[in-house]
Amino acid sequence: MNRTAAVVGVPWRRPPLITNPWLRRGLFIGVPLYLFVAFGTLEINWARVAAGMPRALEFLGALASPDFVSRGDQIIDGVLESLTMTVVATFLGFLLSVPIALGAARNLAPAPVYLFCRAIIAISRSFQEIIIAILLVAMLGFGPLAGVATLAFASIGFIAKLAAEEIEAMDPRPLEAIRATGGSWLQRVHWAVQPQVLPRVAGITLYRLDINFRESAIIGIVGAGGIGATLNTAFDRYEFDTAAAILLVIIVIVLAAEYASGWLRGRLR
Amino acid sequence: MLRLEGLGKRYPGGQTAALSDIDLEVGPGDIVALIGPSGAGKSTLIRCINRLVEPTSGRVLLGDQELTGLGARQLRQARRRIGMVFQEFALVDRLSVMENLLSGRLGYVGFWRSTLRRFPQSDIDMAFQLLERVGLAGYADRRADALSGGQRQRVGIARALMQAPDLLLVDEPTASLDPRTARQIMRLIDELCRERGLPAIINLHDVPLARQFCPRVVGLAAGRVVYDGPSRDLDAAVLTRIYGGEDWEKMAGAESPASPGARPS
Numbered sequence: 001m002n003r004t005a006a007v008v009g010v011p012w013r014r015p016p017l018i019t020n021p022w023l024r025r026g027l028f029i030g031v032p033l034y035l036f037v038a039f040g041t042l043e044i045n046w047a048r049v050a051a052g053m054p055r056a057l058e059f060l061g062a063l064a065s066p067d068f069v070s071r072g073d074q075i076i077d078g079v080l081e082s083l084t085m086t087v088v089a090t091f092l093g094f095l096l097s098v099p100i101a102l103g104a105a106r107n108l109a110p111a112p113v114y115l116f117c118r119a120i121i122a123i124s125r126s127f128q129e130i131i132i133a134i135l136l137v138a139m140l141g142f143g144p145l146a147g148v149a150t151l152a153f154a155s156i157g158f159i160a161k162l163a164a165e166e167i168e169a170m171d172p173r174p175l176e177a178i179r180a181t182g183g184s185w186l187q188r189v190h191w192a193v194q195p196q197v198l199p200r201v202a203g204i205t206l207y208r209l210d211i212n213f214r215e216s217a218i219i220g221i222v223g224a225g226g227i228g229a230t231l232n233t234a235f236d237r238y239e240f241d242t243a244a245a246i247l248l249v250i251i252v253i254v255l256a257a258e259y260a261s262g263w264l265r266g267r268l269r
Numbered sequence: 270m271l272r273l274e275g276l277g278k279r280y281p282g283g284q285t286a287a288l289s290d291i292d293l294e295v296g297p298g299d300i301v302a303l304i305g306p307s308g309a310g311k312s313t314l315i316r317c318i319n320r321l322v323e324p325t326s327g328r329v330l331l332g333d334q335e336l337t338g339l340g341a342r343q344l345r346q347a348r349r350r351i352g353m354v355f356q357e358f359a360l361v362d363r364l365s366v367m368e369n370l371l372s373g374r375l376g377y378v379g380f381w382r383s384t385l386r387r388f389p390q391s392d393i394d395m396a397f398q399l400l401e402r403v404g405l406a407g408y409a410d411r412r413a414d415a416l417s418g419g420q421r422q423r424v425g426i427a428r429a430l431m432q433a434p435d436l437l438l439v440d441e442p443t444a445s446l447d448p449r450t451a452r453q454i455m456r457l458i459d460e461l462c463r464e465r466g467l468p469a470i471i472n473l474h475d476v477p478l479a480r481q482f483c484p485r486v487v488g489l490a491a492g493r494v495v496y497d498g499p500s501r502d503l504d505a506a507v508l509t510r511i512y513g514g515e516d517w518e519k520m521a522g523a524e525s526p527a528s529p530g531a532r533p534s
């Protein structure tokens with residue numbers, strides 16, 4: 001009886017997320033203050049926004065009446081070039097990713113190899129495609145070769161990283177079992193790792209395929225070939241109706257790729 | 270056949286040794302149950318034998334070959350002589366039953382041959398015979414994940430025997446099985462080992478199963494062997510030495526240890 005009486009009437013409050021009261025109050029005041037000041041530095045030029053409005057409307061209007069015909073050949077060429085770049089780059093990226101993913105999986109690779117492969121992935125991931133494209137266009141010249149190289153390199157960071165994570169998260173027991181039979185490293189990879197991760201890695205690669213198509217539309221703007229180059233030309237000539245047509249084509253292809261890769265991934269089990 | 274001399278294992282950063290000073294001898298045809306509380310080092314001990322876990326001291330001798338100190342290539346060749354059966358079966362789920370069996374031959378077959386599934390006919394014959402022997406005839410092309418627990422463990426056992434091993438290591442073969450299936454699996458292991466005169470070390474956490482199927486029991490506590498003797502001598506005092514104090518008499522009464530030889534043989 002006495003024991004229960006002792007805990008009656010003890011107040012309870014949820015402990016604060018940040019225990020240090022000074023830090024807590026500082027953050028409560030500091031963060032809104034910083035946001036306020038930050039918005040103040042934006043210097044929004046309303047006059048310029050107003051001047052741009054008619055052009056925006058013109059462009060939106062063009063979206064309603066896209067012109068597929070007058071530059072039809074260039075659109076088709078651009079789309080085909082983009083698709084070719086996408087497929088070739090994804091395939092190359094996948095081939096390069098396989099060894100890097102194996103090396104970047106802590107449960108397969110010794111520490112030096114692991115660090116080396118993770119470094120390659122980090123480098124590939126740290127640059128946005130446009131930056132890589134600018135560099136490679138400077139190195140390889142204008143055109144789809146630079147685009148393919150860009151997308152292949154960017155694919156490594158994506159496919160290898162996700163595949164390596166998949167390998168690290170796999171069930172270790174089959175790997176141990178194959179090790180116990182006296183299988184070599186390559187046999188372990190082929191018999192224990194590959195069956196476990198292949199469906200996911202195929203899904204990741206298909207996902208990268210449709211990312212690469214979207215990226216191929218962007219890197220064309222900096223001269224790396226594909227539909228992006230066609231789009232850029234259309235904007236430069238103020239041919240908004242052609243640009244609108246190109247945008248619609250890109251949307252349709254991305255949607256188709258999305259559905260197709262989703263369907264394929266669903267079938268890989 | 271197998272001799273462990275002063276075997277010890279200390280995991281990096283571990284406060285205490287996982288295994289210390291293990292001396293153990295397993296003769297031809299010996300079927301040994303390894304029992305002990307969770308964390309006593311049972312799994313570590315059998316993995317030290319084929320060096321899936323690297324022992325930090327002592328020697329492992331299989332026949333007249335010392336396994337400790339072998340280079341990577343020789344170790345792989347030595348591992349072929351040691352079949353292993355796992356607790357959660359450790360099958361490769363997306364491969365077929367046949368492929369899982371054939372994976373037991375990987376140590377004998379080159380990479381390309383195994384990748385192209387061009388195994389020697391003798392291996393394929395052996396696989397079909399083993400499938401029939403473990404009661405899975407007709408299951409060769411099923412995917413491993415389509416099988417029930419007991420069937421999966423039969424595949425695991427057949428895979429280990431595909432190695433034509435000189436020693437069988439069995440890690441908690443029944444831990445994920447119901448009591449009846451567990452007994453069927455233990456009986457199968459027992460029969461297969463007897464047919465081949467194959468010595469086996471079987472990790473078990475189920476004392477009645479050890480009593481029923483294994484003539485010899487090794488008790489492990491805190492990384493040391495605290496009992497090594499016939500399973501019929503497992504009494505309350507010995508169980509207390511292995512597991513610590515508990516009301517052993519009551520459990521022993523339920524399992525009628527008075528007649529451990531009741532196994533049909």
